[in-house]
Amino acid sequence: MRLTFLGGADEVGASSTLIEIGGKQLLVDAGIRISPRTSRGIQNDQLPDLRPISEAGGPDFILVTHAHTDHTGALPLVVERYPHVPVIATRPTVDLVRILQADAQRIMHSRQEEEGELPLFDEIAAERLMNAFQPVEFRKPVRLGDSLQVTYVPAGHIAGAAMLVLESDEGTLIMSGDLSLTDQRAVTSAAIPNIKADALVLESTYGGKLHANRLAEERRLIETLRQIAENGGKALIPAFALGRAQEILQILLAYRDQLDVPVYADGMVRAVCRAYSGFADWLPANTVRAAGEDNLFFRNKIKAVDNNIQRDEVIRGGDPAVIVASSGMLTGGASVTYAKHMAGDPRNAILLTGYQDEEAPGRFLQRILRDHQAGEEIALRLDNETVSLRCALGSYSLSAHADEGELVSIAERLGAPEIMLVHGDPGARHSLATNLRQREKHVQTPRIGQTIEFSFSRRPWAIGGAIQSGAHTRPFNSEELWNALKSEAGNFYSAAELARMWWGDPNRAKDVISALGTDDIYFAADWRSQTSFRVRTLEQVNRSERARLIMMANPDIVGKLVVLRDTNNRPRVGIVHNAGIDSFEATVHNAKGRHYSGDALLWPIAPWPAFPTDENGKPSLSATVQAAKLIQDQVLPLHRRQEIVQRGQPV
Ligand SMILES: [Zn+2]
Ligand SMILES: [Zn+2]
Structure with a gap:
């Protein structure tokens, strides 16, 4: 090792x-x-x-x-x-x-x-x-x-x-x-x-x-926020977009009976919060249950700030509010914009909650906060700008x-x-x-x-010994073996092991390799070795089947202009120049000739007469890309694409 x-x-x-x-x-x-x-x-x-x-x-x-x-x-x-x-x-x-x-x-x-x-x-x-x-x-x-x-x-x-x-x-x-x-x-x-x-x-x-008592820190934070609100001020909590911000929003939700001022989440925080909703099954059950049918984070006067107009309203608005914004160390992002506008008012506060890097503005605030009183003026460097800081400061340990x-x-x-x-x-x-x-x-x-x-004493180690040796005499059937192995989805097996499972004979690895090839629905070949295979998950199997059906339904797709779904789930226009059993290759603006799964195909529009050629008559990638962009702008204009993306629906 x-x-x-x-x-x-x-x-x-x-x-x-x-x-x-x-x-x-x-x-x-x-x-x-x-x-x-x-x-x-x-x-x-x-x-x-x-x-x-x-x-x-x-x-x-x-x-x-x-x-x-x-x-x-x-x-x-x-x-x-x-x-x-x-x-x-x-x-x-x-x-x-x-x-x-x-x-x-x-x-x-x-x-x-x-x-x-x-x-x-x-x-x-x-x-x-x-x-x-x-x-x-x-x-x-x-x-x-x-x-x-x-x-x-x-x-x-x-x-x-x-x-x-x-x-x-x-x-x-x-x-x-x-x-x-x-x-x-x-x-x-x-x-x-x-x-x-x-x-x-x-x-x-x-x-x-050694950390402070967590519950005590939470209560101290809520009490400070309550006082700031009572004095008519706003509080900025700079927070790391991933992890800390979600934690703070959940704390604010838990204490809504003691603090019900509006809360605004801005910066990358929003996108991360939305992603959390996509894997609620991985989150603490209490937290998910408390949300019920509502959004995990954005409810009870806790809102996401979605654009600059809304951000301006939050900044200019006169009422008390709490703003949770990234970045957490005031090194950039939305939190800096808010800090610039809020730092000068002694009724406001900037409250730090996480690790601060040595050179970060947040670390500077941590150093001075013990001696700093609200109202006292201090110069603060933010994003190459000096602002005068007169607001209150605080720091909470929520590690x-x-x-x-x-x-x-x-x-x-x-x-x-x-x-x-x-x-x-x-x-x-x-x-x-x-x-x-x-x-x-x-x-x-x-x-x-x-x-x-290290060399620890070697020990014979039998992984997967529980799987019975097979006694089939029939040809290898990947669907059947997958059914026996699907609880092991995600695991890799060598061809020899699969052969042992099916025929009880590891020497028939070659037969497994030729049966599974590189595009089996149920087992994915390891690209490096091609001799070991990963058991696909049910989701992957379904997707692979869907992709095959779509490709089968579109036998004449090569040379066509299509709308496809890119890996970020955005609709794009492309020209197909190659097709396989469950995938195809297409040229899309801003992407080189690329591979798409069959289920990325959304809408075949019409044949595209020929690939544009360069002066030598060879197909020109850049000309094709330019053509694709032109068509994309006509078929799916930018504002239309933005609408679709904005709605966040799968296309
Ligand atoms: Zn980490
Ligand atoms: Zn780390």
């Missing part, structure tokens, strides 16, 4: 670890550093050290602990390089990454336009990432090889966040990801598995710290990370003799390491680029 730390070791940011275990190369997370100076774009020094990945010949699997950008921001770059490597994550993580990636694209575009800075990756890379995702359930082992499996276990922290339990014939390794042992309102606490690990990679964000006491208890529970501390500044890691060493643990604090190797 070998671990190479590519980033996020002695820092909070750019988390990424390459792990060689059970004969496979796994990449766990690929995040970026978010520093205030560069928060508006993504630059090279924000990336983890990706070189060891290619030196290792590329990963076999990419495993993602949770959606936060410090764990996922660099994934499009890796997937662009290794497009066929499965990226495994929980469903909420997939949904949330989609939103974060769309936001990153928007920011990189505006940066390119304003400052001419080239984006690190484009929309296509981001779409490729979305296509590479394979969602998993909590607590359901996913086999990654003959002697390796991973289980995603709830880690608290934010919706969908997981600890990874890697079991192999080389021993058991647990990657903690970011975790929290406190029940939050928008996510329940971590469920520490009842398992003895050989090695543990543990986050240490709050090493050296989504375990504190030192909790981290120690997790390490004790998992019993790992080998512990590596990551995701913490040097002080935090030092404090936690000292504490653990006093408990007879062997603790390492790896540097970026460092490789740590």
Whole structure:
């Protein structure tokens, strides 16, 4: 077992670890550093050290602990390089990454336009990432090889966040990801598995710290907000769009009987809240039940601010209000706009609730808030502008990370003799390491680029031994085998294993490979090896069947102008130039010749006479794209497309 730390070791940011275990190369997370100076774009020094990945010949699997950008921001770059490597994550993580990636694209575009800075990756890379995702359930082992499996276990922290339990014939390794042992309102606490690990990679964000009592902090926040409202002021709560903002909105909902001023959520917060509604089954039952038929977040005078006009109304409006807006450190986004307008009025307040980076305006406020009185004037730098700050300030501890006491208890529970501390500044890691060493643990604090190797005693390890050896003499029937295996959906099996299950004979792997090929409805071939197969989920099977039916119903689709659904569920006009059993290739404006699943086909319009050609008479991609754009603007004008997107309905 070998671990190479590519980033996020002695820092909070750019988390990424390459792990060689059970004969496979796994990449766990690929995040970026978010520093205030560069928060508006993504630059090279924000990336983890990706070189060891290619030196290792590329990963076999990419495993993602949770959606936060410090764990996922660099994934499009890796997937662009290794497009066929499965990226495994929980469903909420997939949904949330989609939103974060769309936001990153928007920011990189505006940066390119304003400052001419080239984006690190484009929309296509981001779409490729979305296509590479394979969602998993909590607590359901996913086999990654003959002697390796991973289980995603709830880690608290934010919706969908997981600890990874890697079991192999080389021993058991647990990657903690970011975790929290406190029940939050928008996510329940971590469920520490009842398992003895050989090695543990543990986050240490709050090493050296003990958290305040959560309920007391909530009440203190509500009491402050009530006083501000009574004095006719407004309160701004800058909050991280993903995680903290949802938590604060849920706290405000829980105390509506004590505080019923209007609440406005602005910035990326809105999109993330809407995504949460899409995976309510992953959220705390109480929270979902409290919403009943209503929206999870937007009810009881809590509203989303949807456009600049509404934002202006909130800013100019004279009545008390609470505004929850991203970013959480006042480094950009809606919270900065509000802060600029609100900071000058001593009746108002800015209330911080989360981690503040060293150079962030939020950290400056944290430093001065103990001595600051409302009304006293202080110069505050916001977004290259100096504003005079006279409003009240406050800070509340509502952390989504375990504190030192909790981290120690997790390490004790998992019993790992080998512990590596990551995701913490040097002080935090030092404090936690000292504490653990006093408990007879062997603790390492790896540097970026460092490789740590273990050899635990080998043990024969039978994964999936429970599956009976088959005794069929008939030809291989993938539907029948899938029916027996569908509770294992998401798991990978080698052709030899499937052959053993069907005929009781692992030597007939070749027959399985030729039966399944690369486009079976029930089993998806692993693109890297083509000799192992993933059991598709029921949803994927249905989708694949639907795609086939649609392609069958449209046998003459090649050369036609069509409306199709892109990976972001937006309607686009394209020209089809290739068709398969369940998919087709089409040229769409702003996208290179690309592959679409059959069910992306919405509406064949008419034959398109011929592909435009260049001066040599060859089909010209750019001319085709231009033609597609022209037609798209006529058939689906921009305002019409925006309407459809606005309504947020599946097209
Ligand atoms: Zn996180
Ligand atoms: Zn993190």
